Amino acid sequence: MNKTAQPGDLKVYIQGKGFPILCLHGHPGSGCSMSVFTQHLSQQFQTIAPDLRGYGKTPPDGEFEMIDHLKDIENLLNRLQINKCLVLGWSLGGILAIELALRCPEKVSGLILIATAAKPRGNHPPITWQDNLYTAIASILNRLKPGWQWNIETFGMRSLFRYLIQQHTPTAYQYIAKDAVSAYLQTSPQATRALNKALKAGYNRLSNLEQIQCPSLVLAGEADRHITATSSRETAQYLNNSHWHCYPNTAHLFPWEIPDQIIKDIDNWLQLNPQMKYEG
Incomplete structure (x- = not known):
């Protein structure tokens, strides 16, 4: 309720x-x-x-x-x-x-x-412009296709997500897509x-x-x-x-x-x- x-x-x-x-x-x-x-x-x-x-x-x-x-x-x-x-x-x-x-x-x-x-x-560690770029790309692609392994390996593991999680599993990225992105924007x-x-x-x-x-x-x-x-x-x-x-x-x-x-x-x-x- x-x-x-x-x-x-x-x-x-x-x-x-x-x-x-x-x-x-x-x-x-x-x-x-x-x-x-x-x-x-x-x-x-x-x-x-x-x-x-x-x-x-x-x-x-x-x-x-x-x-x-x-x-x-x-x-x-x-x-x-x-x-x-x-x-x-x-x-x-x-x-x-x-x-x-x-x-x-x-x-x-x-x-x-x-x-x-x-x-x-x-x-x-200090945040670089590459960190922000990869995080933005990873977040957008993950929102479109939550838990997509290619996105996790290509952008997620090179983004700021590497400091927020250690186990880069589809489950973790599905939670990020469902609950984290909208919370960040709001x-x-x-x-x-x-x-x-x-x-x-x-x-x-x-x-x-x-x-x-x-x-x-x-x-x-x-x-x-x-x-x-x-x-x-x-x-x-x-x-x-x-x-x-x-x-x-x-x-x-x-x-x-x-x-x-x-x-x-x-x-x-x-x-x-x-x-x-x-x-x-």
Whole structure:
């Protein structure tokens, strides 16, 4: 079921019934780009995947700061009358998940942190004009013919995709075609500026993580150049009740590289922590 946002609210996609899981996308991203999680989890839970301010179909409403995302998320939970939920966040969404757990601990029963960190660090090489050219060609051809092996080998593996994924499979490129390109095109300049401002300020919440008492699952891709696996592991080490796993031969978009494995590991963790799925 899709739920249309009211004017001034976040556009939100709701599926399934049961205990709620709030799914927060990264940058660039949208609620729809979380389908790798929501399509499965909505079979047992109610998944709530908003377009954050300035992303997808939610307008930026002028310049804003990262704190505004948290205000929007709180308003969304109040509007949907959600008193407690699990929170799954990918990249930027994971940072917002951490912030929500610090800001409203009574509302967050558990955290699933994907390719993210409380002190994010990257080691991405400089981007050349050839990178941008090959990425543009690969993206266009992949949109026209998702998962086309010739395009993957000719342009995809020479494009910026080589830093976002390590396993250049048709499955990964099909996710890119379905969920990544439209999200990129619908990401506003205001959202990019808000994120860059926060990163330039040296975002670091490691010292605050001891305040988070709920169970946390922290997952990372070994070859992630955008938010390194080392910084993700550091976050897991500072959390009181965390389970950490790093996947070899994967990068920042690892849920699209090995979706079945990720879903299996999330399911196993949820089964080990049944207390998270109750209001009381």
